[in-house]
Amino acid sequence: MTGLRLQLSAPSRVPLDEVLVVTARLVNDGPDVVTTSSRLNLLEGDLDVVVRGPDGTARRAGWPWPVDSGLRQVELAPGQAVEGAAMVLTMAGLQPLFPVAGAYVLVGEFTPTPGEMLTSEPIQVLREEPDGEVARSRRRALEHPQVAQSLASGSVLGEPAVIAELASADAPVVQLLARIAQGDPGLVRDTAADAVGRSDSRTVAATVASVLPPGLFPGDERLEAVAEVVAAHDDTGQATALLTGRPSELG
C-alpha cells in the first residue's frame, strides 16, 4: 500500500439549479515519499466520481469527450496533499446525474498509478428543488446536452443565449462556468471577484480547476485572471494550491 488516501469534499446542500463541484484531495498518510498521478480531474479520467441517487441507482460522473494526455505526476512527502476538483454535472454520455431532488451519496475513485485504485469515504450531498421559476428554468438549462458540453469544454458549443443567461445567474458556480465558456478573461476575472465575495476563494478555485485542471492549461488567460483574484483572498494558500496543483501541507 502506498499510504495514499483519497478524500472527497462537497457542500452538504446544493440546489439543482447550481452546478455541483467537488474537490478530491489525495493525502499521503504514509511514512514515505510517494509519486502519484496528479491528474485529479474528470477530464483525463484518473478520477471518477460515483453518484448514488435516492433510488439507489449509481451513476458515474464523466466527461463528454475522451481525451489523450501525458503522464503528470507529483511527489507527496509524508503529510502532504494534492487537490483537484470535478464538475459533477452529467455522465459521459451526457445523461444527468441528479434527475430528482434528494440525498445523493458520492464516492471518489482515483488511479494514482495504472492498476491501483483508491476509493474515498462516501459523502452525502442534498440536492434541493430550486426555488422559483427562474431557478427552475436554470435547472432545465443545465440538463441540456449542449449547455453541459459548453460548460465542460470552456467554449460555447450551442445555446449561446442560454449560456449568456447562466453567465448572469444568481448562482456563483454556474455563473463562473458560463463566463469561462464565453471566454473573456476580463469578465471571468470580474465574475470570480464577485463569486469570492458571495462564496469563498476555495469554491472559486475549485470551480475553475474543475474545467481547467492544474497543469493541463498553462498560460490560459482565464486561469491567470482567476488566479489573481484567488491569491488576493487566500489566507491559507489552499485555494491557490487547488489552482496550481502543487502539494500543500495538511493544515
Added chain:
Amino acid sequence: MNGLDETPLGQHDDCNCGDEGPFVFDEHGQLVDDQLGVTADLLGRRLPGPMGPVIPPGSRARACPLQVLNGSWLIQITPRPVGPVMFRSEIRGPMRIQVGPSSLLISGDIYVRRISGPPFGPPFGRLLPHLDAAADVEEGQDRPGARPGTGAHGAPRVAWYPQLPGNEYSWYFRSTGVTYQGGVLSFTFVRHLWDRISQEFISTDTGSIELRCRRPLANPGGLPSRMAGTATIGGRRHDVRAVKTSNLYRGCRVEVDAMTNRTWPASAVIAGGVTTTFQHIYASAGWDVPVTVDEINVPEDASLTNAELQTLLATHRGPGTADAWRLWLLVGSAQGGLFGIMFDQDAVPREGAVGFADATLGNLPIIEAGARNRPLDEVPAAFLRTLVHEAGHALNLFHPKHDVHAPPVGIEIMNQTGDVMGFATAANPYPGNAGFNFAPHDVSSLVHSPDPQVRPGWKPFGWGHGSLSAGLPAPTDAEGFVNEDDTNGLRLEIRLPEEVFVGEYITADVVVTNVSDAPREVSTRLNLAEGDLRMLHIRPDGDVEQVRDIVVACGPRETTTLPPGESLTGRMQVFFTSEGVTFEEPGKHQVRAEFDVDGYTAVRSPLVTVWARTAVTETEREIASAVLDAGVGRAFALGDFGRDDAARTRLATLAEERADSDTGAAAALVLANAFARAHVDYRDTDATRDADAEQAKHYLDLAAQGRSAEDLVRLAATVASPIEREAPVVADALTRAKRGRKRSADITRAEAIAEDFVTPAAR
C-alpha cells in the same frame, strides 16, 4: 481471440488443397476439436488418429480452403416466395468471417429496403459504395486494391466493403456455433432486431445459415469467391448468396487536414526499428483505412476550443457520399496540454477527432531522450499513436480504464498515453515501450460490433463500452470480460436461486474447486468486497453491469492451498450491491462470476440465469414494500443499520412479522448483529448507539425459529459484511444453534460455515 497478425486456421497447410475440415467452433468462435473426432492441431495440421465422417473425395477436392472464408463478404438473403409478390425486399449487408489460429467467428449487419419490380432482380442489385480511389490514397501508401495479399484467398483485386444507408438497418447477427466441412459452412446465430424508431436493438431470436464454398477449377478472370446456400430465419426458409469483398473486415476513409506548419506522421519507426503507418496499425485489427491528406494549410490558431474544432469539422471536411464510412482527422495546434481529443459529440457524433501537434511529452526520464519537451509532431511514433487512438474513439472504442467490460490497462493503442507512460522506464522509455496494436477486446469490437456502434456518425460515443450501453450481450459473452488469462485446473461455480421475486433477500454461493491433480494456491478473498471476485450481470434489457459489494476493501491478498478435489466456498448476499437492488427489474437476469485466483490468472463460472418476477402474494408484497428502500438495502449489505432509524423500523417490522421467510430472518439477523455491538458515528462523537444484548437475543431467536443450524449460520454469514470478520452475528448464531438441540451433523456443517466466514478453508 488474439490480434489478426496470427496465421488463420488452415493457412499453414502447405498444399492449400481444400482438404478442409471438419472444423467445429463453439458459440465463442473457439475450435472444438473433439466433436467430430477431428484430430488437428491449432495450426490445422492433421494428427494421426481416428478421422471424422468420411467426405466424398470429389467434393473435398473443390472445397474452399478456410482462409478463403476469412474476410468481408456481401451477403444477400432472398425469401422463397409463397405467393404473388407485389413488393419484394432487398435483404443484404456485410458479413464478417474472422478465422483465427483456433477460432472462427461470424457476424453481420443486415439492411432491408422494399423495392417494387420483378420478383428476382439482378444479383446483388445496385452496387454498393466501395473503397478503391487510387487517386484518393495518400501518395506512397498502399492502395486498398494493391495491398500485398489483397486479391488472394478469393478476394477481389480491389477491396470494398458493403456500406449501406442507416435508415435501412434491420438486424445484426453473430454466430453461436460454426462447422466447416467439405466446403460447407454451417452456423447458427443469434439475431438482434433493430427498431428504426428508437434506434436501439429491441429483441432477439435465432436462425441458421448453410453456405457452400467451392473453388472453380479455373479462375482466369480472378473473380471473387462466392457462396450460396440457404437460411432459416424467423421460421422461414431463404436462399442466400454471398460474395467476398476483402480479406479485411471493415473499411473507413480517413481525411486528414493539417494546420499550417504541423505535420501528419505518414510513418513512424517504432520499437525494433519497424516502420509502421496509420493504415498498417488498423490493418492489424482487420480494418482498411485509406488515408487522404487533403489540406495542409488550415489557418493558424495557437489554441483550439471544442467549439472551434466543431467549426473546423463543418468547414474543412470534404464532401462524401451519404453511405460511405468516413472520418475526419485534424492535425491541430493545442488545447492546453492535451495530446488529442475526439471532440465530436453532437447530433451526428464521432465524425471528427484531433491530435495536437504542439503538445509536448514532458521532460521525465521515462521519455526517450530525443523526445523530451519536443512537440508531438516531431516525435512521429508518439503522434501517430495518439492519432490512431483518437480515431479509435471515433469508432467507439474506450480507454480500457473506462470500459464497462473492464479490459486490462496496458500499453496497447486505446490506453491513454499517460497510462502507457506509466509502464515506461528509463531503460524502456516512451514511446518505445508503447504497443502499436489494438488489444483483443478492441479488435473484437472493431471487427464484430454492430454497424450502429462502430460506424462514425451513428450511435453516440459511449454506446457499446460506456455509460450509454454496454453493447449487445453476445459480443460481450464472446469476449467474456476476461481481463486476465484463464487459469487451468480450477472450476468456478455460482449458485443462485432460479427464480426470485423483486424485493426478496438473495444469497449466492460461489465455489472454486481444484479439478487438477496438483495442489493450487488460491486467494481466499472469495467475496465481492475485496476485489478478487466480481459478478458480471446481464440485465433484462441487455445492459451489462459489474457487481461488487457496496463496501470496497483493500488489503494484502491472503491465499490458501487448495488440494486436488477440494473446494473453497464464499457465501454472500447479492440483494443489495454496487448496482443497488441487484435484481430490481423483472425479467431474465444472467450472472457470471469471475475470480482472480492469484493476481495473474482468473477463472470464470458459466452463466447462471435468475428469473426475477414481481411480488405476487400478500406476503411477498409486504416484504417487497418493506425492503425496497435504499436504507434497508444498505443495512443488508453492511449487516448493520448504523444510525438509520427508518431502516431499523422497517427491518424490525419485517423481522417480527415475516421471520419465517429468509428475507425476514435476514432482517432479524441484521438487527441481532447491530444490537450486539455499540455503534460509533465518528463524524459526531456524541452520536453513538449502545449495544443492547436483550434486543440482539430477541432478534436472533426470531431468526432461529424453524431453521436448521446450517441454515441459520449460513444466513448469518451472508448478512455480516465480509470485511468484518469479527461481526458478532455469525458466532452468536452458531452459539444459538448449539443451544437448540440440533443434530450433530447439522451443527458440524454450521461450524464449518462459521469457520469459513472468519478464515476460508479448503474442504
